[in-house]
Amino acid sequence: MAILKLYTYPDKVLSQKCEAVSAVTDDIRKLMDDMLETMYADKGVGLAAPQVGITKRIIVVDDKVSEDGTPGLNPRFLVNPEIIKKSEDMIWFNEGCLSVPGQCAEVERHRAVTVRYLDYYGKEQILDAEEYLAVIIQHETDHLDGILYIDRISRLKRNMIIKKLKKQSEE
Numbered sequence: 001m002a003i004l005k006l007y008t009y010p011d012k013v014l015s016q017k018c019e020a021v022s023a024v025t026d027d028i029r030k031l032m033d034d035m036l037e038t039m040y041a042d043k044g045v046g047l048a049a050p051q052v053g054i055t056k057r058i059i060v061v062d063d064k065v066s067e068d069g070t071p072g073l074n075p076r077f078l079v080n081p082e083i084i085k086k087s088e089d090m091i092w093f094n095e096g097c098l099s100v101p102g103q104c105a106e107v108e109r110h111r112a113v114t115v116r117y118l119d120y121y122g123k124e125q126i127l128d129a130e131e132y133l134a135v136i137i138q139h140e141t142d143h144l145d146g147i148l149y150i151d152r153i154s155r156l157k158r159n160m161i162i163k164k165l166k167k168q169s170e171e
């Protein structure tokens with residue numbers, strides 16, 4: 001496995017719509033293994049392929065990463081994830097993103113979602129997710145459509161975060 005380069009805002013790769021994966025091959029599995037290792041190395045709970053510069057519809061998530069970043073508790077690999085059901089009730093969640101380093105903001109999300117996807121072996125699965133896991137899945141599938149969490153907050157807060165990012169990168 002290998003740790004991949006992370007792409008950060010405002011890299012163009014993060015605002016592209018990703019392509020569906022036609023088959024879950026060994027190459028795709030290797031990419032997913034590397035994505036998971038990269039995610040754990042940065043103490044993330046989710047990572048989407050465009051964040052490592054690959055515009056394919058693949059996400060990895062692990063809602064059981066502990067506070068100190070201890071990995072490997074509950075990894076999931078989702079290829080071509082499609083949210084097929086969303087709860088009407090919403091929740092607010094304080095979100096961060098490895099592509100928007102050092103920042104976070106409250107984002108409104110559906111409290112529960114049902115997602116259909118292909119698993120690590122290319123088998124179709126359906127997952128009902130609630131709360132934290134549902135939030136992660138919504139955040140990561142957004143990445144596949146070129147949407148970052150900062151696109152879902154007020155313009156004022158978004159501009160504040162962008163300003164801080166610019167300052168960070170100048171330092």
Ligand code: NI
Nearest residue numbers: 096097098099
């Ligand atoms: Ni993200």
